[in-house]
Amino acid sequence: MDWKSMLRTGVHKPGALTAGLSVFLTLVYVLNWVFPINEKILLDPGALRKLQLTRLSLYPLAHLSIFHLLLNLMSLFVPLSMFEASHGTVFTGITLNLLAIVTGVVYCLVGMLLYPNVYVGGASGWCFTLCGYFAVQEAGFRPHYELASLKMPTLYIPLVFLVLVTLLMPGSSFVGHLIGLGLGYLIGFRERWLQMATPPGWLIVKIETWLDRWISMIPSVVKYHRESSVDRTAGYTPLYQESELPLHNDNFPGQGRVLGP
Template sequence: MNWSAITSPNGQPPSALTTGLAAFLTLLFLLNKIIPIFDAMTLSPQSMFNIGRLSNYPLAHLSFFHLFFNVISLMGPLNLFESQHGTVHTGVVLNLAAVITGLLYCLFGRLAYPDASVAGASGWCFTMFGYFGLKESALHPRYHIPGSNFAFPTVLSPLVLLILISIFVPGVSFWGHFFALMVGYFIGSKEKVFRKIMPPSWIIQKIEEKAEPLIALIPSWVKFYREKDMTERDTQKYSSVFVAEDSLPLHNAPEPTRTGGRVLGTA
């Protein structure tokens, strides 16, 4: 993994929205200790027509560990996504992804889990995992498990992670994560189609012009990515965040047997 490409994309400081979101989620969590604002933000299948809950449920976290692990998991991929797409653009994508994921969760939940509620930014995490998992699979179709001769399709790596988390972490929402992952796959495979439901670039630039006094207050140690600088977004080739490696088989491929030795990776 090329960590520098994630923490400092393009050699630039951390992205502005990503950094601000981490601080904002923490602030909301602390505020909730004083005023119980999260009660009005969690999402249940009965909230399908409540746009406030559909938009805001990723901001609510039920415990410090819930907040901590979501922030740690989200910051890397979101930082990279923002550097490639623009700051305001990324904010719009997060909001649309939350609403679409929430609608899918509510529609399915009416029958499968009518009383279950969800909250937290882990949906955004899986949307980013799905997006980058699909993009990465075009360059590295198979992911090699470190320290073994096993590999599996890279595009399935977020799904494997989802299953493992659902097994070993109690209380997580499998379906909330699953629908968020599907949204990430869709954005990664049909990015131009997804962009048709977003505000056009000229509107985003107008928003940035109106917000210029606020943008000027952003400290120099974070990077605000302007829409006008993202003109090559549709033609820019995806750069892998993984170290280049040779293609690997999808199963244990024994090496030629040597006299007096044993095949590596076997018992």
């Protein structure tokens, strides 16, 4: 499965978790206009010391502006749907929660020393984690991408995005994004560690069996990826097939490739 086919209506339905999370993030943002939700879930560097578990796990749901929300939704939708399709809906949900907690803990440990009064929120940490993860997977097939005479190592492309986001949006959390990206690289290189930190597949299958009645009620416009239908050991399919990559130029003696989508 490639990312472009997911954007073609009717070819691949978005994952149930991906679609549901997009709706839920939007709902939380709207409800925050009426109820002070963000005040309760924004990540405070002192949350770890105060054992505020709500802040440590729910801060990705908080968004400070409509631009912040839309940017994260657009950045998250395709890579998360790809990850969900290859790893399963429940497994992906557990992974997101685990990533939020680990990122939050590391952010607090650093923040208590460097920025004790800086609160953060938003799903951009997940975006950078997925970006790092897929960069590692893609680099195994294509170590470099070329644009004109510029050759960019595939593994470094997320770092370029990180720098650009930091420069264009100076109010964003560089440390939070860096932690998220680092976790993405870690999962990409050591995905077995993620498997060890999550419930075994047989348990997820059992839970899905218990919840089968409710799972069957999920609208058909999205796809629920059951644990029994995914194979997390299957090989990765690169974003671009080799036949899609060449960009010929009579004035350029080599072969060019598009950078990114």
